[in-house]
Amino acid sequence: HATTEAEECTRALQHLERTIESEGPATIAAIILESVPGTAGIMVPPAGYLAGVRALCDKYGILYIADEVMAGFGRTGAWFAFQHFGITPDLVTFAKGVNSGYVPLGGVIINEAVSATFGDRVYPGGLTYSGHPLACAAAVGSMTFMTEAHVIEHAKALGDDIIRPELLAMQERHPSVGEIRGLGVMFAIELVRDRATKEPLAPYGAASPAMNEVIAACRAEKLLIFANFNRLHVVPPCTISADDLRDGLARLDRALAVADRHYAGKS
Structure with a gap:
């Protein structure tokens, strides 16, 4: 078992390469992964992991597809989460944040190599609402505002200056806070019964009376928070003010x- 993030990164990349070789690189069209998984737990990959995946894709001729539907457009304090890790995917999927959800819209960014293949072969896709002008206009308007109002920089500052230090302080005060992790305005709190064993406050894939009480306490504080198993997600709007953010975190602290x-463990 790995004892450090660096060891785990190496182990995971070795396992991925063995899987690629076992399946046969010629049978694998692409590796698809969220740069920072959202609902699955806001798990920020360790340093070097995404670069390692990129290197394996290059080595074996496999496309790297980054799913940025949840993490893209400012959520992590960058336009795209993969930018934190110094890599460039071959394709990037996006939706939601591109136009703040005002009109349903999703898309795919492709690199020049992928684009060049359509010079010889017409892409046989297209849907009734592809390129809908209303949705695209909303995206242009949203991105223009985000640029002019420095929304990306604001989200990064909120995470660096308020969310991370405040959550770390909560971890010092509350023994039930086993781990905090995240970037920008995309953080998760793991609640545990024991820090030493990392026993979760709710089992994976299920709820628990304890977590239900925590959620009820948040609601009593007039705080609507996303909860999944033993996790609480701190994912305020990218445009939230510093004062409103601090107020919400204070409510969470009390809950x-x-x-x-x-x-049940030792404090």
Whole structure:
């Protein structure tokens, strides 16, 4: 078992390469992954992992597709989450944040090599609402505002200056906070019964009375928070003010006292 993130990164990349070789590189069209998984847990990849995946894709002639539907357009404090890791995918899928959800819109960014293949072969795709002018106009308007209002820089500053330090302080105060992780305005809190064993406050794939109490405490604080298994997600709007953010985090801080009642390990 790995004992550090660097060891785990090496182990995971070795496992991925063995899988590629076992399946046969010629049978693999692409590797698709979220740069920072969203609903699955806001798991920021360790340093070097995405670069390692990029290198394996290059080595074996496999396309690298980055899913940025949740993390893209400012959520992590960059236009796209993959930009934090110094890599460039071959294709990037996006939606939601491109126009703030005002009109349904999704798309794919492709590199020059992929684009060049359509010079010889017409892409046989197209849907009734492809390139819908209303959705595209909303995207242009949203991106223009985000650029002029420095929304990306604002989201990064909120994460660096407020969310991360505030959550780390909560981890010091609340023994039930086992881990915090994230970037920009995209963070997760893992609630545990025991920090040493990392026993979660709710089992994977299920709820628990303890987590239900924590969620109820958040609601009593007039705080609507996304909860999944033993996790709480701190994902405010990219445009939230610093004062409103601090107010919401203070409410969360008070609600976490309920989680501490279910802590069974050593503080």
